[in-house]
Amino acid sequence: MQRKKHDLVVVGAGSGGFAAARTARDLDADVALVDHGPLGGLCILRGCMPSKTLIASSDAAHDVREAGELGVHAGSITLDFEHIMRRKHRLIKGFADYRIEGIEQFPLYEGRARFLSHCELQVGSDVVLEADRFIIATGSVVAPASAVHGLKETGYIDSDGALELQQLPKSLIVLGGGYIGCELGQFFSRMGVKTSIVLRSRHLLSGEDHDVGESLTQYFIQEGIDVHTQTQICGVSKRGEKKVVHVMREGVDGELEAEELLYCLGRVPNVAGLGCENAGIECHPITGIPTDETMRTTNPNIYAIGDVAAKHMLVHVAIYEGEIAARNAIAGVDERVVYDLVKTHTIFSDPQIAVVGETERALQTKGVAYVKGTYDFSEHGKAMCINKTKGFVKMLAAADGGKILGAAIVGPHASDLVHEVIVAMYYGGTVKQFIAIPHLHPTLAEIWTYPAEECVQKLAMAGAGEIEPEVAM
Numbered sequence: 001m002q003r004k005k006h007d008l009v010v011v012g013a014g015s016g017g018f019a020a021a022r023t024a025r026d027l028d029a030d031v032a033l034v035d036h037g038p039l040g041g042l043c044i045l046r047g048c049m050p051s052k053t054l055i056a057s058s059d060a061a062h063d064v065r066e067a068g069e070l071g072v073h074a075g076s077i078t079l080d081f082e083h084i085m086r087r088k089h090r091l092i093k094g095f096a097d098y099r100i101e102g103i104e105q106f107p108l109y110e111g112r113a114r115f116l117s118h119c120e121l122q123v124g125s126d127v128v129l130e131a132d133r134f135i136i137a138t139g140s141v142v143a144p145a146s147a148v149h150g151l152k153e154t155g156y157i158d159s160d161g162a163l164e165l166q167q168l169p170k171s172l173i174v175l176g177g178g179y180i181g182c183e184l185g186q187f188f189s190r191m192g193v194k195t196s197i198v199l200r201s202r203h204l205l206s207g208e209d210h211d212v213g214e215s216l217t218q219y220f221i222q223e224g225i226d227v228h229t230q231t232q233i234c235g236v237s238k239r240g241e242k243k244v245v246h247v248m249r250e251g252v253d254g255e256l257e258a259e260e261l262l263y264c265l266g267r268v269p270n271v272a273g274l275g276c277e278n279a280g281i282e283c284h285p286i287t288g289i290p291t292d293e294t295m296r297t298t299n300p301n302i303y304a305i306g307d308v309a310a311k312h313m314l315v316h317v318a319i320y321e322g323e324i325a326a327r328n329a330i331a332g333v334d335e336r337v338v339y340d341l342v343k344t345h346t347i348f349s350d351p352q353i354a355v356v357g358e359t360e361r362a363l364q365t366k367g368v369a370y371v372k373g374t375y376d377f378s379e380h381g382k383a384m385c386i387n388k389t390k391g392f393v394k395m396l397a398a399a400d401g402g403k404i405l406g407a408a409i410v411g412p413h414a415s416d417l418v419h420e421v422i423v424a425m426y427y428g429g430t431v432k433q434f435i436a437i438p439h440l441h442p443t444l445a446e447i448w449t450y451p452a453e454e455c456v457q458k459l460a461m462a463g464a465g466e467i468e469p470e471v472a473m
């Protein structure tokens, strides 16, 4: 057995692990990366980048179909799935090659990692790495299919399989209405696949405010996606060539049938086989590796970041946590994570969704008094000009002083438009300051001034005792 020693060993070279290694190297640490491959990480290989590449094609198809309103008549369109997949492969290979170049600048140990003790990690069958500090960044895996009775026997695809399909199915049932189910479900529907989505909650994206999730649900239904809300999945089975989902809604049994099933009931932290018990690290197969705010695990010399730490399974969160863990591990500081703004997230459906800061649901749970302003894209001049009128914006401000507490956007380019509010909130801006910021005309971005103005008016009215804030203090 070969033995090697480093200051810091990072287990997992995905987005989080790579960011951690770079940060540690910038602090002059001798840092090594461990990964069993394929190298590149989830975001590049099987997550954000391939899914958004595919969605670009289905959105383009949709825009062409809708272009009649603009006087552009394209006739019947042809979708070349082989071309779409080849384009995706080409782009992903480019992104992965670039990342691998970066990874290979570190001492890299390729193989499955397993802790032997508090300071020893075995990689594959013939290397043992010793270090004073470790960062675990092993990501997540698709939640076990055993959650749905009969799924394994019937056969299904998950997001990995969906991104690698050779041929489109004629019909598809998406199990789960979270963001991956929404993004991929709409992709397949717009590619001409008869698509249904089955979910237990009242609306798609159950974690979001009702107005946000419900509006997306209605838009999906309008464009022909068969959305089954408040529906329990009792099991699945095979009938001839078809796959059958047995459901129950309001106490009544039912069945849905399709050529393929897309399993999107979540991801779980990837802790299997890591030997956490040998290193004094508490861990759980569903909730992952618990950490404190410095990203330390129950072993203070070992940190966990990204999906495996399961705070918010997003790339920018993995990078943020990785950088903080690396600084804490190498510089001996006690930097702490603050998720208030970092938990901002976006969903690449059409209309897109982006949520920054607090939701109304969270403010109400915390009993925080706030005022709310909203504005519909259907009322917004620029949105009308470009025929992108689906959705709305919402801004939430503290009843006491008008500080912006959060915002949500359902609408065109939401993933980009949200950044203006992120910046305003980063600097602790109030709605009054926000409306003083110049906005160009006619732009989609100027839509934010309307909810901000409504909040300013409501604050004045609340100050004059004319209205009550949304939640009594």
Ligand SMILES: Cc1cc2nc3c(=O)[nH]c(=O)nc-3n(C[C@H](O)[C@H](O)[C@H](O)COP(=O)(O)OP(=O)(O)OC[C@H]3O[C@@H](n4cnc5c(N)ncnc54)[C@H](O)[C@@H]3O)c2cc1C
Pocket (backbone or CB within 6 Å): 011, 012, 013, 014, 015, 016, 017, 034, 035, 036, 037, 038, 039, 040, 041, 042, 043, 044, 046, 047, 048, 049, 051, 111, 112, 113, 114, 137, 138, 139, 140, 159, 180, 270, 273, 274, 305, 306, 307, 308, 312, 313, 314, 315, 316, 318, 348
């Ligand atoms: C379909 C889909 C779409 C997504 N879209 C978005 C999006 O639009 N925006 C967004 O922010 N997030 C998105 N995500 C989530 C995002 O991809 C993840 O949150 C992020 O990539 C996690 O990064 P990570 O560094 O924690 O883990 P990963 O990137 O998964 O890296 C983990 C690494 O550890 C290695 N590894 C694992 N176990 C071991 C072991 N025992 N030994 C050695 N190596 C090991 C793996 O090979 C891998 O390289 C999406 C996810 C999916 C599935």
